[in-house]
Amino acid sequence: MASDTPHRIVEATANLFQRNGYTGTGLKQISADSGVPFGSLYHFFPGGKEALATETLRWSGRGYATRVAAVLAEGPRDDLAATVRHAFDRAAEDLVATDYVDACPIATVALEVASSNDTLREVTAEIFGEWLQGLDAWLVAGGVPEDQARALSTLFLAALEGGFLLSRAARDPAPLHALGEQVAAQVAAALPTEPR
Amino acid sequence: MASDTPHRIVEATANLFQRNGYTGTGLKQISADSGVPFGSLYHFFPGGKEALATETLRWSGRGYATRVAAVLAEGPRDDLAATVRHAFDRAAEDLVATDYVDACPIATVALEVASSNDTLREVTAEIFGEWLQGLDAWLVAGGVPEDQARALSTLFLAALEGGFLLSRAARDPAPLHALGEQVAAQVAAALPTEPR
Numbered sequence: 001m002a003s004d005t006p007h008r009i010v011e012a013t014a015n016l017f018q019r020n021g022y023t024g025t026g027l028k029q030i031s032a033d034s035g036v037p038f039g040s041l042y043h044f045f046p047g048g049k050e051a052l053a054t055e056t057l058r059w060s061g062r063g064y065a066t067r068v069a070a071v072l073a074e075g076p077r078d079d080l081a082a083t084v085r086h087a088f089d090r091a092a093e094d095l096v097a098t099d100y101v102d103a104c105p106i107a108t109v110a111l112e113v114a115s116s117n118d119t120l121r122e123v124t125a126e127i128f129g130e131w132l133q134g135l136d137a138w139l140v141a142g143g144v145p146e147d148q149a150r151a152l153s154t155l156f157l158a159a160l161e162g163g164f165l166l167s168r169a170a171r172d173p174a175p176l177h178a179l180g181e182q183v184a185a186q187v188a189a190a191l192p193t194e195p196r
Numbered sequence: 197m198a199s200d201t202p203h204r205i206v207e208a209t210a211n212l213f214q215r216n217g218y219t220g221t222g223l224k225q226i227s228a229d230s231g232v233p234f235g236s237l238y239h240f241f242p243g244g245k246e247a248l249a250t251e252t253l254r255w256s257g258r259g260y261a262t263r264v265a266a267v268l269a270e271g272p273r274d275d276l277a278a279t280v281r282h283a284f285d286r287a288a289e290d291l292v293a294t295d296y297v298d299a300c301p302i303a304t305v306a307l308e309v310a311s312s313n314d315t316l317r318e319v320t321a322e323i324f325g326e327w328l329q330g331l332d333a334w335l336v337a338g339g340v341p342e343d344q345a346r347a348l349s350t351l352f353l354a355a356l357e358g359g360f361l362l363s364r365a366a367r368d369p370a371p372l373h374a375l376g377e378q379v380a381a382q383v384a385a386a387l388p389t390e391p392r
Contacts, residue, residue: 021308023220101311107361111304112217114364115297125365154362154371155378161361162354165303168310169321175350182351182382189381 006044006055008034013056014105022053022109022120053109054123060105061127065134072138080142080191081184084156088180091160092173100171103164131157139187148190152183159183202240202251204230209252210301218249218305218316249305250319256301257323261330268334276338276387277380280352284376287356288369296367299360327353335383344386348379355379 012034016025027049031038045052071090075083094102110124135153140146159179166175208230212221223245227234241248267286271279290298306320331349336342355375362371 019311021217021219023217024308024312099311108304108307110361110365111307112220115215115295116220121365121367125367128362128365151374151378154359154374155355158355158358158362158371158375159351160358162356162358163350165306165357166324166350166354169306169317169324171317171321175354178347178350179354182347185385186378186382189385 005036005040009036009041009044009052010056010059013052014060017053017056017060017109018103018105019101022112050117050119053120057106057109057120057123057127061130064105065131068131069134069138080139080144081188083142084184084187085180088160088163088176088183091163092167092176092180095164095167095176096173100168103168104161107161107164128157139190143192144187144190145192152187152190155186156183201232201236205232205237205240205248206252206255208232209248210256213249213252213256213305214299214301215297218308246313246315249316253302253305253316253319253323257326260301261327264327265330265334276335276340277384279338280380280383281376284356284359284372284379287359288363288372288376291360291363291372292369296364299364300357303357303360324353335386339388340383340386341388348383348386351382352379 009030013025013030016029016033027041028038030036030052031041036044041052042048045055047054068087071087072083074090075086091103106124106127109120110128113120113124132150132153135156136149139149139152144152159182160176163176163179167173205226209221209226212225212229223237224234226232226248227237232240237248238244241251243250264283267283268279270286271282287299302320302323305316306324309316309320328346328349331352332345335345335348340348355378356372359372359375363369
């Protein structure tokens with residue numbers, strides 16, 4: 001069971017980051033939520049809270065990429081725009097189902113550290129960069145010209161993040177649904193027209 | 197000078213929120229940055245940090261709405277899409293000029309409090325709601341059909357917020373510039389075609 005301990009710590013930290021952010025999450029709370037004694041946190045993460053945050057953000061980032069890829073795979077293979085709408089609708093449904101907690105696991109911390117912790121800022125930049133690469137590849141595989149992929153993946157990710165912000169503040173899924181329609185329209189416009 | 201004191205406190209708090217967020221901002225730091233003795237903070241804001249945060253968010257929200265309205269007024273009157281691009285380009289330039297600090301004054305706090313402080317969450321929701329109403333009116337005045345205004349104002353605001361997130365994390369203005377093009381294209385598509 002000892003080998004599961006670092007994972008328990010990271011999982012508890014990820015949940016606390018999502019609710020309370022980086023600054024609002026203390027090691028005592030992480031110890032309480034993970035059931036790992038306070039002193040043991042430093043055994044597993046000698047670099048302290050910043051090292052634990054780095055590991056937590058990377059783990060959360062990989063997990064979220066996997067979830068988004070699974071949602072995109074549920075969409076109709078031959079209709080990229082419909083799949084975009086599906087992804088935003090699912091994000092909205094998950095948000096409502098979790099009482100507006102289950103949004104991006106990186107964004108809150110990314111804004112908190114952007115001007116105050118350059119080590120963690122770089123970690124968040126790497127994660128967003130990997131997500132954009134994954135979305136680029138998905139768009140190109142679906143027929144979007146390579147030179148338009150990055151603009152559209154940026155729109156997809158920014159609209160999702162901005163949508164989480166607006167939907168969580170208002171406790172209303174409407175912004176995410178509307179954004180799915182808008183992003184889908186831009187993706188549809190980038191697809192080559194059918195050969196005649 | 198005494199009448200300026202609450203304003204000095206709010207201004208210092210707004211600057212600290214933008215860099216360090218709500219949880220990362222302490223009353224001692226607010227006292228130091230504003231030059232107002234710690235005890236006097238409670239004299240002017242008997243409700244403590246939450247009351248001060250409410251006033252600061254509202255003040256920052258009004259200020260940001262005024263700034264965005266001024267930037268939109270700089271654009272060509274007869275070209276809504278070009279004005280959208282201009283607004284995103286200006287946001288990107290301001291971000292670079294301020295070493296990636298000068299972004300939305302509400303977003304960081306909004307994500308921090310979304311699941312942890314319902315009073316402040318409602319304040320952020322009101323501010324976003326007012327911004328969306330202002331953008332709705334601007335879009336309709338520019339020729340966008342009323343029934344399409346809210347979807348486009350939501351796209352404008354979400355893309356700006358998501359763009360700030362991605363540009364600040366990567367310390368790169370490119371996401372905001374790309375998003376300006378994408379939002380402009382959606383706005384252009386909503387405008388009625390010229391009468392023939």
